Amino acid sequence: MITTSDTIQINSSSIVRYAAPDIVVAPSLNIDTGITTTRVECRDSFGIAAGVTEYYYTKVEISVFTGSGSSDTDKYQNAVEKAVKDSLEALNGSATFTIV
Numbered sequence: 001m002i003t004t005s006d007t008i009q010i011n012s013s014s015i016v017r018y019a020a021p022d023i024v025v026a027p028s029l030n031i032d033t034g035i036t037t038t039r040v041e042c043r044d045s046f047g048i049a050a051g052v053t054e055y056y057y058t059k060v061e062i063s064v065f066t067g068s069g070s071s072d073t074d075k076y077q078n079a080v081e082k083a084v085k086d087s088l089e090a091l092n093g094s095a096t097f098t099i100v
Contacts, residue, residue, distance in 0.1 A: 001025070002085055006095035010040055010088070011053045018042040018051055023088070023097075027080040034059035038080055057083050 002023040009017050021042035028037045035056055042051040057080070065086075067079030078099070085097045 001100050002081060002088070002097050003100055004088075004092075004095055004097045006092065008042075008088065008092045008095050010042055010051060010091070012091055016051060020045075021050065022047075023084070025077070025081050025084050027077065029076070036062055036080060036083075038084060040084055055084060055087055 002025065004023070005020050007017050007019045008021070009015075010023075021044065024039075024041040024043060026039040026041070028039075029035075030037070035058060038055045038057065040053050040055055041049050044050045062076075062079050062083055065079040065082035067075035067077070067082070069075045069078050081099050085099060088097050089095070
């Protein structure tokens with residue numbers, strides 16, 4: 001999960017903003033194409049999904065990030081979270097994001 005205390009947007013083509021959401025990242029890897037489809041969900045303080053979008057990453061884009069964890073799945077999840085964090089920082093220049 002990714003957290004922030006800032007008001008952010010998760011999609012550059014939307015004017016909708018989310019105030020201090022918890023961001024849940026749910027990746028899915030297509031092993032034939034190497035594309036990771038990532039569901040990015042903003043949850044409010046009650047844990048209710050307030051906004052959802054999808055990001056797409058190539059195998060090369062994910063491999064730029066070194067994931068941490070005890071299993072391959074944990075490492076992949078962490079690398080994808082780092083890619084999403086990077087995308088969110090590019091979209092929200094003054095916001096600070098933390099992977100927890």
